[in-house]
Amino acid sequence: MTSSAYGAIIEKAYELRSANPKEAQRIIKSVNRDDLKGIDRDRFDYIHAYLLYITGDIAWSITAFERLVVEASDFDQQFAAYASLANLYGGTQKWAKGFKALEYLSDNIQKVSSIEAEEHGHMAAVNFYTAIEETESVVAYIQPLLEGDYSLRFSCMIKMHWISAVNEADYKSLNEEIFTELLTRCEELNEPILQLGTYQELAFYYLKTEQVNKAFSLLSKHLDFAINVDYKPLSDEFHQMLSIVYLNYEEFDKAKFHAEKVLENLDRGLYSNASTSAYETLSKVAVSDGDYRRALEYYKKYSEAKSFVLNRENAKLFSVQRAKQESVEKSNKIALLDKENSLLKANVMLDEQSEQNQNLIYILILVLLLSAAYWIYKSRSNYQKLQKISRIDGLTDIANRHYFTDYSIDISTRNAKDNRPVSFIMFDLDDFKKINDTYGHRVGDVALKSAANAAKIVCRKDDLIGRLGGEEFGIMLSDCTIQKAVAVAEACRTEIERAAVSEEFDFKLTASFGISGSELVGYDFDNIFDNADKALYESKTKGKNTVSVLNK
Structure with missing residues (x-):
């Protein structure tokens, strides 16, 4: 067959590349690349590189797209290859290369001759901004595209990305009709991941707006669909949200079942937000069963997973x-x-x-x-x-977890040389989720700032204060005994309790504290951290708003 005779076959494979990758692969294998020339060969190489990505060969996919960027005879196809590379660089955290690819796309998007190539460029930018979690940039970039004259597939994909970003940043501006409109408009695409992603975002919206019954109904209805698609990150999200819903209903056995589903085949040390939430659910289920030893084991895994996710972020x-x-x-x-x-x-x-x-x-x-x-x-x-x-938490203006941990290790190491004591205070705001759910995230943010300010008031100038993640904080005290650390923690606990978080709402803010230090477990910061974490957990089990110290 001549190159032009292969055109229709190649286009068919291109259309099926994401909807039915196996069939696209079968079609591509029936074509001899050596028979192709010009744009047909470029298209063939693009599909081949794309299918490598779909089947999980990310490194080879990147190599194939990088080769296509150099060898493509058609500018639009070269541009599409750059767009795919921007996506892949973002997914593999090659940020410098990703920004370079994004710069190329921005400089050349006006030069492309087809809407399809333009769509590739826009989609790459949206995916890259999503990967680096610049939610506001995602919303701002997509907004002018929503009314553009683009293909149905592209329109649906950017609308879902827009909904996801808004759902994260300002869910109150959404409503059910927006989700229904997207699902109705895109159902003819037969793109299961796109459909399930929209269902997932709708369930997330229901949970945020306290429509738990609707979230449960939606997740239950489409769970088998999510499992059959065989895309684990998506099915994990379904199981994770169902575990939260069943925990809310106090149906602990079912909450445990779905949490354990998330953890099936989990590679230890490669945690996600879903697996972190699953460990937290299992800890709470164990508490409800009165099995405090197992609850502590799960809580330690939850802390390890949360620490990994935060450090990664x-x-x-x-x-x-x-x-x-x-x-x-x-x-x-x-x-x-x-x-x-x-x-x-x-x-x-x-x-x-x-x-x-x-x-x-x-x-x-x-x-x-x-x-x-x-x-x-x-x-x-x-x-x-x-x-x-890179060092400061943007909300509370204290050290972020990464910098706090590194500097705390330095403090411990320096003090160990001179045998000078160090102490570590870990504290966690009590019932913080309830504050967010009842009064809104704006009040929750003020509560976090109030806790940080309380710590600043009672601490010395050289004491290191950090936000470890969420509502959890740490204070590293050099040349400080455990006895003095207890006094600092008690002063901080009192200061937090006295804080007036909101003039609009009347509620008391409290925190639970755990203390450790070199006098108890030596100078290894990991041991100090773990011991303080256990002490904090004891404060929680003793009724919260208290300070605990555990001997090793």
Whole structure:
């Protein structure tokens, strides 16, 4: 067959690439690549690279798309390959390469000749912003696209991404009709992952708006569908939300069943938000059964999983910010080189100009030098801002978990050399979920700030205060005995209890505390952290709003 005779076959495989990957694979295998030329070969290579991604061969998929970027004879197909690379770089946390691909897409999207290639570029940008969790950027980017004249598949996909982002940032602006409209419009696509993703977001919306019965009905109805699609992250989300619903109904056996489903075939150390929630559910179920030993075991796994997820997110945040900074520094270097070239030209002009023009040239050189100095200053300023972003929790203005942990390890190591005591206080706001659910996330954020401010009031200038994640905080105290740490914790507990969180709502904010330190378990920070975590758990079981210390 000639290359043109293969055109219809290749297009069929392209149409089925996500809806029916196995059939697309079968079709592609029936085509001899050596018989293809030009755009037919480009299309064949694109489908091949895409199917590698679908079947899980991510590294080979990236290699195939990178080769297509170089070898493609058609600009639109080259652009689509760049778009796929932006998606893959985001998914594999190759942020620097992702930003570079995104920059290429932004610079060239006006040059593409087909709507399909334009859709590839827009979708890549949305996916990349989603991967780096810039929710506001996702909403802002998609908003002008919603009314565009695009294909049904693209329109449905960006609408689902828009709903997901809004559901995370401002769910109160959504309603059931928005979800129903999307499902009705996109059901003819026969894209099961898209349908299930919309059901999942709708269930999430129901839970946020306290429509638990509707969430339960929706999740139960489509659970088998989610399982049969055989896409584990999606089925895990269904099981995880069902475990939360059954826990709310106090149907503990069913809550346990769905939580355990999430943890089936879990690779230890590769935790997700779903598996973290599952461990928390199993801990609560064990408490309801009176099996406190098992509850503690699950709570430790929950803490380990939560710590892993938070550390991963902090590492991602730092990597993203570093990639952005590298991009800024690269632009600054280019600008500086341009200024240096201008200086060289100015020197040549100086030699050639008459004496009466030399003063003017000197002024020009001075301006260029000042401009170069300004660029250096801006680069330094951006680095300092990046350093602060990578260390500080944006809401409470105290150390984030990643920086808190690293610096606490340094404190322990330094004090161990001189045998000086260190103490660690861990505290957790009581019934924080109830505050969020009852009064809203705005009040919940104020409560978190109040807790951080209370810690600042009672702590010394050199004490390290950090947000460990969610409603959990830590205080690292150098040259501090356990006895003094108990006094600090009691003062902090009292200060939190006295805090007026909201003039609009009248409720008391309390916290539970656990204390550990070198006097109890030595200077290894992991041991100090685990011991304080257990002490905090004891405070919770003793009725909350109290301070506990456990001997090893």
